[in-house]
Amino acid sequence: MIGQIGAVFDLFLLLIAAVFALAGFVKGVIGLGLPTVSMGLLAVALPPAQALAIVIVPAIVTNIWQTFVGPYLLDIVRRLWPLMLGTAIGIRAGADLMTGPYAGYGTVVLGVLLVIYALLGLSQRRFHLPQIHEKWLGGVVGVVTGVIAAATGVQVIPSMPFMQAIGMDKDELVQALGVFFTTATVVQAFNLTEAGLLSAATTLPALVAMAAAFAGMFAGQALRSRMNAEQFRRWFLIAMLLLGVYLAINAWRMLG
Numbered sequence: 001m002i003g004q005i006g007a008v009f010d011l012f013l014l015l016i017a018a019v020f021a022l023a024g025f026v027k028g029v030i031g032l033g034l035p036t037v038s039m040g041l042l043a044v045a046l047p048p049a050q051a052l053a054i055v056i057v058p059a060i061v062t063n064i065w066q067t068f069v070g071p072y073l074l075d076i077v078r079r080l081w082p083l084m085l086g087t088a089i090g091i092r093a094g095a096d097l098m099t100g101p102y103a104g105y106g107t108v109v110l111g112v113l114l115v116i117y118a119l120l121g122l123s124q125r126r127f128h129l130p131q132i133h134e135k136w137l138g139g140v141v142g143v144v145t146g147v148i149a150a151a152t153g154v155q156v157i158p159s160m161p162f163m164q165a166i167g168m169d170k171d172e173l174v175q176a177l178g179v180f181f182t183t184a185t186v187v188q189a190f191n192l193t194e195a196g197l198l199s200a201a202t203t204l205p206a207l208v209a210m211a212a213a214f215a216g217m218f219a220g221q222a223l224r225s226r227m228n229a230e231q232f233r234r235w236f237l238i239a240m241l242l243l244g245v246y247l248a249i250n251a252w253r254m255l256g
Helices: 002-030 034-042 046-065 073-093 103-123 131-152 157-165 170-194 198-224 229-255
Strands: none
Touching: 002 034, 002 046, 002 198, 002 229, 034 046, 034 229, 046 103, 046 170, 046 198, 073 131, 073 157, 073 170, 103 131, 103 157, 103 170, 103 229, 131 157, 131 170, 131 229, 157 170
């Protein structure tokens, strides 16, 4: 019996390593995707709250690294503080959504969000937001993003379209994603700690996830200049679309 439990745990760690190596690779190539990919894949086998407890540490560490790679940090904080503050408020306000009575719907919502995220990316539609509306709308978008993140662990809707719409260039946007996701994941860590989901039991899976994520990320960065990043992004979004459909339908059937 003990041997069977150990074998299952080893298989679980192998699954985590594979998921985070892939998620890190995606992040290395296109600059984002680690929480989205890892949450989506882990949700096939785990509830969102348990998946996020594993995702949170590698997400924080990799995003902190991304935050300081670039010269735009002060400008990003100046422009995005309403978005980040609103997101923090939304995450804290929705602290019970992932562990409370409606937690069972989290995987359904996560699947729907992955579909929306993929469709927005595949459409390649670009919005433009006049600078005069940037601050107040950033706060509103942040609160909505925070509530969704509290329920699903995914922080890209509607924050990603907003950051694309305010006119950042490519390198600034990549650094801005690091700053924003660092803020959001740190606040989510408070929610998980209060819920008792961050404990010594998650230490080893988190360390395996972090090592695999960095390995994948460095591999993705090394191959970025040698591959068609746009084509890779397209297939990545198609995969996220199919995964989202599967998660939403399967979770809805289980609730029924």
